Amino acid sequence: MVTDDSAPSAGSQSALRRANERNVLQTLRTLGPTSQAELARRVGLSRSAINGIVRSLQDSGAVDVRPGASGRETEVVLVGARGTLIAVDLGHQRLHGSVISFDTETRFDEVVDLGREHDAQADVSTVAALVDRLLERSGADRDSVIRVCVGLHAPYESLSRTISPSGILPGWEGLDVEAVLGERLGMPVHADNDANFAAIAEWTWGAGRGSDDLLYVKSSNGIGSGLIIGGRIFRGANGMAGELGHVVVDDRGALCNCGNRGCLSAVASGRALLLELAAAGAPRDSLQDVIADARAGDLACRRLLSEAGRYIGIALSHAVKLIAPSRIVLGGELSAAGPLVLDSVRQELDENTLQTISGMPRLELGLRRGDMCILGCAASVLAEEETGLSELPAWLLAPVGHRMKEYA
Numbered sequence: 001m002v003t004d005d006s007a008p009s010a011g012s013q014s015a016l017r018r019a020n021e022r023n024v025l026q027t028l029r030t031l032g033p034t035s036q037a038e039l040a041r042r043v044g045l046s047r048s049a050i051n052g053i054v055r056s057l058q059d060s061g062a063v064d065v066r067p068g069a070s071g072r073e074t075e076v077v078l079v080g081a082r083g084t085l086i087a088v089d090l091g092h093q094r095l096h097g098s099v100i101s102f103d104t105e106t107r108f109d110e111v112v113d114l115g116r117e118h119d120a121q122a123d124v125s126t127v128a129a130l131v132d133r134l135l136e137r138s139g140a141d142r143d144s145v146i147r148v149c150v151g152l153h154a155p156y157e158s159l160s161r162t163i164s165p166s167g168i169l170p171g172w173e174g175l176d177v178e179a180v181l182g183e184r185l186g187m188p189v190h191a192d193n194d195a196n197f198a199a200i201a202e203w204t205w206g207a208g209r210g211s212d213d214l215l216y217v218k219s220s221n222g223i224g225s226g227l228i229i230g231g232r233i234f235r236g237a238n239g240m241a242g243e244l245g246h247v248v249v250d251d252r253g254a255l256c257n258c259g260n261r262g263c264l265s266a267v268a269s270g271r272a273l274l275l276e277l278a279a280a281g282a283p284r285d286s287l288q289d290v291i292a293d294a295r296a297g298d299l300a301c302r303r304l305l306s307e308a309g310r311y312i313g314i315a316l317s318h319a320v321k322l323i324a325p326s327r328i329v330l331g332g333e334l335s336a337a338g339p340l341v342l343d344s345v346r347q348e349l350d351e352n353t354l355q356t357i358s359g360m361p362r363l364e365l366g367l368r369r370g371d372m373c374i375l376g377c378a379a380s381v382l383a384e385e386e387t388g389l390s391e392l393p394a395w396l397l398a399p400v401g402h403r404m405k406e407y408a
């Protein structure tokens with residue numbers, strides 16, 4: 001029998017169809033609710049081809065079609081999330097765990113105070129005990145867990161799966177985080193820097209939605225960042241790309257825990273502002289207090305926030321020249337300061353970034369929530385499973401057992 005190589009076989013046609021479906025799902029994850037006309041434009045297929053793909057995705061329960069906001073055109077939304085995931089946000093003094101079940105539409109959370117003295121061995125035991133408690137309370141079956149996502153408040157080398165020796169999470173240096181936790185929990189573990197997860201959450205559901213190239217800055221006690229380039233987290237050669245907190249912005253500035261002087265984190269983080277106020281004999285307990293006092297007119301607090309914004313602007317202006325992101329999202333507790341910090345970020349960017357015809361990247365404030373790492377874990381697992389949710393449902397925003405911290 002003679003076969004015609006130019007005609008696609010049934011196998012290659014179904015592979016092509018699957019690739020087109022993946023492309024449509026990925027586009028919906030990036031854009032949120034989208035009309036079929038926009039999907040056709042973005043994916044580069046005809047309206048009738050998109051129509052067929054949407055129908056088949058509707059049959060499999062991955063998407064829904066509903067009246068659009070304008071009332072004129074329908075829009076396609078992702079609805080196909082399934083399974084259970086465990087999200088863990090491991091900080092210097094605080095461990096936040098969450099069991100999220102997309103099957104029962106429930107989320108159970110607990111926060112544990114770790115204190116100042118803890119090491120890797122203690123952390124592993126604390127995480128394991130927390131996961132056990134949350135699974136029991138949620139009633140979720142261990143076997144239904146797709147993955148455990150762990151967000152680490154420390155520079156993380158995703159290639160070697162180790163925390164860089166910065167002393168931020170003591171005792172973890174040199175340990176394979178995924179192997180150590182995976183063995184103890186008996187479940188697959190995926191670890192990443194917490195700012196990378198928060199960037200994914202902003203990109204999927206927040207102020208970064210619809211942008212292909214996003215620079216996310218998380219500024220709370222420390223400063224971290226996550227880079228999304230071409231719709232993917234960018235990690236660089238060793239997995240540590242996007243450490244904006246360790247860009248030197250003042251070579252005479254304070255010493256940083258990484259060993260350099262004047263890193264962004266050492267001069268503009270919440271920790272740095274509290275140290276400066278304490279040294280000036282005007283101590284405050286938290287970054288939130290600094291922001292509240294600045295709003296009430298305290299000049300020292302206003303100056304510190306404005307200077308922090310200027311330093312962030314300096315670091316960002318270098319990043320903008322190198323990467324040219326379409327959007328910058330400022331998240332973390334510092335974002336609650338609004339114009340008190342944003343005005344000086346913007347001014348610094350205006351003065352120190354090359355003027356272009358297409359203009360500056362859009363600068364936005366992120367979602368004002370204390371659980372962005374947890375939400376990012378959820379978004380990342382859904383993307384890996386090639387499914388998703390176009391909108392954050394109410395149950396996912398209001399966990400049982402823990403009052404979610406919202407930035408004012």
Ligand SMILES: [Zn+2]
Binds near residue numbers: 256258260265266
């Ligand atoms: Zn540093």
